[in-house]
Amino acid sequence: MTVRIGVITWPGSLDDRDAQRAIRLAGAEPVALWHGSHDLEGVDALVLPGGFSYGDYLRAGAIAALSPIMTEVKDAAASGMPVLGICNGFQMLVEAHLLPGGLIRNDHQHFVRRDQKLTVENVSTAWTSDFTAGQEIVIPLKNADGGYIASEETLDRIEGEGLVAFRYADVNPNGSLRDIAGLTNEAGNVVGLMPHPEHATEAGFGPNTADAMRSGTDGLAFFTSAIAAVSRVAA
Secondary structure: OOOEEEEEEOOOEOOHHHHHHHHHHHOOEEEEEEOOOOOOOOOOEEEEOOEOOOOOOOOOOOOHHHOOHHHHHHHHHHHOOOEEEEOHHHHHHHHOOOOOOEEEOOOOOOOEEEEEEEEEOOOOOOOOOOOOOOOEEEEEEEEOOOEEEOOHHHHHHHHHOOOEEEEEOOOOOOOOHHHEEEEEOOOOOEEEEOOOHHHOOOOOOOOOOOOOOOOOOOOHHHHHHHHHHHHHHHO
16 A cells, blocks of 8 residues: 655745655655645645744744644544654644643754754654664754743653653753653654654765765654554554
8 A cells, every 4th residue: 555644734834845755755655735724635644844834923833733724633633643743843733732741942042953863762653663762863953942841740741651752862952841852642643843854864965974974864764654553554
């Protein structure tokens, strides 16, 4: 079967085409979706891409989380469909209460762009099964509102239930509490993170590695994991 993964575009999205390319490189068919539609076009998984969205000046992702298509996104997530939110998409997921907590302006008040080392904390999700627990990966990061926050009670629950999917390693680039870079929901089908795995899927265009400049492809495993998750359900 050909796995079809939808990528939703909002006014201001700028990494939707990159996400589509990453999906294609992983071996699935990308499907372009529009935020104002109520039609998911029969896709098997969803990506809420990075960039910006209208209304970010109020609070990042807050208005986009009310877009028409988010009704279908919530229903799809509740049914178990794999959903990935990247950067602005992660902000939408927390604003839509599909993931706990919130995201605020970086603690240093500056936009940050760096190749960021992450530790993989949870490999039992639809988007992380092709990693190994404790694996260190390098994924490009670019954001101004990437500081993850939550109450101490929520943070303790997240930690206790194993919902931290990724943690910043070596450097915390934005002041995120407990170095949290990405989360999963309890069911493991919804994952959000601030770094951009779609920018680390093709040799020659990814982060530098010890082997060669721009050779990092750690992000590809996000998309191959989702393809495997969908294929297991269909088998």
